[in-house]
Amino acid sequence: MPNLKDLVIIGDGFAAAVMAVHLLRRGIPRSSITVIGPGELGKGSAYNCASPFFRLNVREDLPIVFSEDPLHFARWAQQNINDAQAKTEAGYFYRRQDFGRYVSELITHESEPYQLEQIKAKVLSLSGTENNWQLELDNQSTLIAKQVIIAAGNPSPTWSCKVIHHQSASANSRSIENPWTGYFLEDIDAQENIILLGGGLTALDAINALEGRKHQGAIYVIGPRAIFPPAQALWQKQGQPVWPQKVSPATIVRFMRNYLPSAPTNSPEWQSAWEELRPNLNSLWQQFSPHQKKSLFKRLGWLWSLYRFRASPQTIAAYERLKEKNQIQFVTGRAKEIQCSASKVTAFLENGIEVNGDRILNCTGVAPDHLLHQLIESRLAIADPLSHSIAVDQNFRVLHLLGGQWNSLWMIGPGTMGSLGDVIAASAIAKQAEQLALELVQGV
Ligand SMILES: Cc1cc2nc3c(=O)[nH]c(=O)nc-3n(C[C@H](O)[C@H](O)[C@H](O)COP(=O)(O)OP(=O)(O)OC[C@H]3O[C@@H](n4cnc5c(N)ncnc54)[C@H](O)[C@@H]3O)c2cc1C
Structure with missing residues (x-):
């Protein structure tokens, strides 16, 4: 007989942790909540990073977990983070690993004196029906849950084009499929020529880390446009736009x-x-x-x-320094194939250009999510309007084929973007968790 759970949260990142924190704060007993995810709760793909050069892209007053106490993180940071480089003219931009520590501490504190139950595994598939969900895990176990909240976040990047390794261990190590953790940096020699496939915040993280490690080699940035996001400035909302009545x-x-x-x-x-x-x-x-x-x-x-998604001022300053030394070169185009041999890596672009280097980093962003795909395939959910994820309603209830929504299956986090708009940043996700916790206790 499989395990029977009341409320399961799928995911171990920021969204799962703040969901659990808000449920506990609303009085849902700790014993009713089970989190399923492979890593330390609270860190996830975004904040479980080894590199101290990966920084938050927002200043200290913006990651708001508790709407009634917006400066909770800013205060914690002042007391608990030792980071001489955090201060800039646009505010404090802390390391992502320190923010991960904050979120982990939040959940530990909220569930004290015991730990929340966490099953260290990945959910492979979800089936069943209202109040009777069956979850298959990658540790060969199965469990049944009455209620499920999907908080599976940003699926780790996978190559967007064919990658061929010409049989050797060193050929394999020339391509880094998921650079989000930063572990790859240890293997990079300062003289290497690095290819960054993609020109967004992940590429900028890599540039900041390479510059911080005094990288000497060339850095080629391949992307459809030769432009990076700007640095965060010290902005302050002053006015309120008066939108037209009818918008298209x-x-x-x-x-x-x-x-x-x-x-x-x-x-x-x-x-x-x-x-x-x-x-x-x-x-x-x-x-x-x-x-x-x-x-x-x-x-x-x-x-x-x-x-x-603007970058921290420290990150853009590192980019500017490398640019001044002519170490950065944009190559516009899209890669169609990557070949890695024992001695080099070549990216072949659709426009005929070839870029040669010693290592290539995949900075192309999130991959499709297998679990969400499985839900669509098994007709328990429908695709969102952008076909990036599954559709939810304004109360985060997963929509299904019959034109209705489940009352015991929800999703929060970046996956709700196609349905609900801009919900990528930590504070937007925390707001969703706050709202859903309230709905769950009120039985809406
Ligand atoms: C590299 C990166 C940097 C970012 N930096 C910032 C920033 O500086 N500021 C900001 O506001 N936002 C940032 N974001 C945006 C980010 O979306 C949110 O801040 C937030 O961290 C998302 O939390 P999450 O838990 O939804 O997702 P994630 O951080 O992606 O965590 C999801 C976790 O769920 C696990 N999981 C996935 N599928 C399953 C499954 N089937 N079963 C069990 N577990 C599963 C994953 O292993 C992962 O650990 C960043 C995102 C990324 C990817």
């Missing part, structure tokens, strides 16, 4: 364009206006049809990612 994707774009000043995107002025626009975007997004969401994302998705 086209009116949103026009309104935003008119609202943003002509100042540079790394200026406090521009970023303040951008941040003033953001709070309303999720509710506007939720009013759009799936077709409108898709077309807006297609038109503006890349621009959104560029300016929404």
Whole structure:
């Protein structure tokens, strides 16, 4: 007879931890909650990093876990983090590993004097029906849960093109499929020429870490555009935009364009206006049809990612230093194949360009999620409007094929973006956890 659980949270990252914290704070007994995830609860893909050069991309007052105490992390950081490099003109930007420590401490503190039950495994599949969910784990066990919250986060990157290793151990070590932890840095020689496939925040993390380790070799950044996100400035929301009554994707774009000043995107002025626009975007997004969401994302998705996810000032400063020494070179295009031999790695781009180096890092972002895919395949869930994840309603209930929603299966975190808008950052996820915990105790 499989194990019977009341409420299972799938995932071990920030979302799973803050979900558990808010459930406990709302009085859900510790004994009713089981977390399933392979690593230390609270760290996940984002904050379980070995490299001290990987920093939060937001200043200290922005990762808000408790809406009634927004400066909880900022205070904790002052007391518990020893990091002389954290302070910048735009605020304190702490190491991601220290933020992971904060989240782990939160959950330990909240469940004291005992630990929350955590099964150190991955959920391979989810089946069943209302209040009777069957979970198959990768440790060969199966369990039944009455309620399930999916908080599986950002699936680790996988190669977006074919990678061929010409049979040797050294050929294998030339390609780093998942650089998020930073463990790969130990193996890199300062003279190596490094290829970064992808030009977003993961590539910038790698650049900051390489610069911090006094890297001497060239760094080639392959991406569709030769541009990095700007550094965070010391922005402050001042005004509140008055949005038009009726919005379409086209009116949103026009309104935003008119609202943003002509100042540079790394200026406090521009970023303040951008941040003033953001709070309303999720509710506007939720009013759009799936077709409108898709077309807006297609038109503006890349621009959104560029300016929404700005980097820490330390990271951009490291990039600027390497740029000044001519160590960074952008190569525009998309890779179609990568070949690794014992002596080198070559990236073949669709436009015919070949880029040679000693090592290649996959900085292309999240991969598809197998568990969510399985839920769609088994018709327990439907795809979200962007076909990135599964669809949820405004109460985080997973939508199913019959046109309704489950009342005992929810999802929070980055996977809800296609349905609910911009929910990638820690504070947006914590807000979801707060709301869902309240709904669960109120039985909404
Ligand atoms: C590299 C990186 C850096 C980031 N930096 C910032 C930042 O500086 N500031 C910010 O606000 N946001 C940042 N983010 C955004 C991030 O989405 C959120 O801040 C937050 O960490 C997401 O938490 P999560 O728990 O949903 O996801 P994750 O951090 O991805 O954790 C999910 C965890 O669930 C586990 N899991 C997945 N599938 C299963 C399964 N089937 N069974 C069991 N366990 C499973 C995974 O192993 C993983 O450990 C970053 C994201 C990434 C990927």
